[in-house]
Amino acid sequence: xxxxxxxxxxxxxxxxxxxxxxxxxxxxxxxxxxxxxxxxxxxxxxxxxxxxxxxxxxxxxxxxxxxxxxxxxxxxxxxxxxxxxxxxxxxxxxxxxxxxxxxxxxxxxxxxxxxxxxxxxxxxxxxxxxxxxxxxxxxxxxxxxxxxxxxxxxxxxxxxxxxxxxxxxxxxxxxxxxxxxxxxxxxxxxxxxxxxxxxxxxxxx
Numbered sequence: 001x002x003x004x005x006x007x008x009x010x011x012x013x014x015x016x017x018x019x020x021x022x023x024x025x026x027x028x029x030x031x032x033x034x035x036x037x038x039x040x041x042x043x044x045x046x047x048x049x050x051x052x053x054x055x056x057x058x059x060x061x062x063x064x065x066x067x068x069x070x071x072x073x074x075x076x077x078x079x080x081x082x083x084x085x086x087x088x089x090x091x092x093x094x095x096x097x098x099x100x101x102x103x104x105x106x107x108x109x110x111x112x113x114x115x116x117x118x119x120x121x122x123x124x125x126x127x128x129x130x131x132x133x134x135x136x137x138x139x140x141x142x143x144x145x146x147x148x149x150x151x152x153x154x155x156x157x158x159x160x161x162x163x164x165x166x167x168x169x170x171x172x173x174x175x176x177x178x179x180x181x182x183x184x185x186x187x188x189x190x191x192x193x194x195x196x197x198x199x200x201x202x203x204x205x
Contacts, residue, residue: 016148020098023145026136027096030108034088045081049074052118060120069118087111095140098150105141109134 037044052069055061061069073080087107094104112134121128123135139145146152 016145019140019143019145020149022136023095023098023101023140023148023150026108026133026140027092027094027104029133030088030092030095034085034092037085037088044085045078048081048084049077052077055118055120061118062120065117084111095145098146098148098152101146101150101152102141102144105137105145108137109141112137 037047040047042050052074056066056069088111091104091107091111094100095108112130115130116122116128116134119128119130121130123131125131144152147156
C-alpha cells in the first residue's frame with residue numbers, strides 16, 4: 001500500500017480514504033455490538049456474567065486474567081457492564097464521526113484486548129475476530145484517522161484552538177502529586193503551537 005506524508009509531516013500515513021473506511025466500519029461495528037447488548041432479551045449484566053463464568057469453566061482465560069475476572073470484575077458485574085456499554089457507545093460514535101478519534105480508538109483497543117484475554121485468544125489465533133478489529137483500532141490510533149473526513153479534521157483546518165490534557169506524576173518530599181497539564185494548542189497554517197499558554201495545576205493525592 002502506498003504511503004504518503006501526513007499533513008503535519010511527522011509520520012508516514014496510508015491514504016486518507018482508506019483510514020476513513022476503516023474508521024467508519026469500526027464505528028458501525030461497535031454501535032451494532034452495543035445495540036445488541038441493550039436490546040437483548042437477557043439483561044446485559046446477567047449475559048456478561050454467564051459469558052465470564054462459561055469462559056472460566058472452559059479454562060480459556062490465562063491464570064492471571066481468570067483471577068482478575070473472579071476477584072475484580074464479577075463482584076461488580078453491574079457497574080462493569082455499564083462501563084462496557086458506555087465505552088462502546090463513546091468509541092462507536094467517536095469513530096463514526098471522526099471526533100476525538102485517537103481517544104475513541106484507544107477505548108476500542110482496550111475493549112478488544114479484554115475480549116481477547118477473556119476468550120484466551122491472542123493476536124496469532126487464526127479464529128480471533130477480536131484480534132482483527134484490535135489491529136484496525138491500532139491503525140486508526142496511529143494514523144489519526146479523524147483528520148480525514150471527520151470532525152477532528154474540520155477543527156484542525158478551521159484554525160481553532162483546543163485543549164489537550166496530559167497527566168503525569170510528580171513525587172516530592174511532601175508526597176505524590178498528580179499533575180494535570182493542559183496544553184493550549186493554537187492551530188495555524190504553519191502548525192505552530194502557542195507555548196505561551198501552558199497551564200499547570202497540581203492536585204495532591
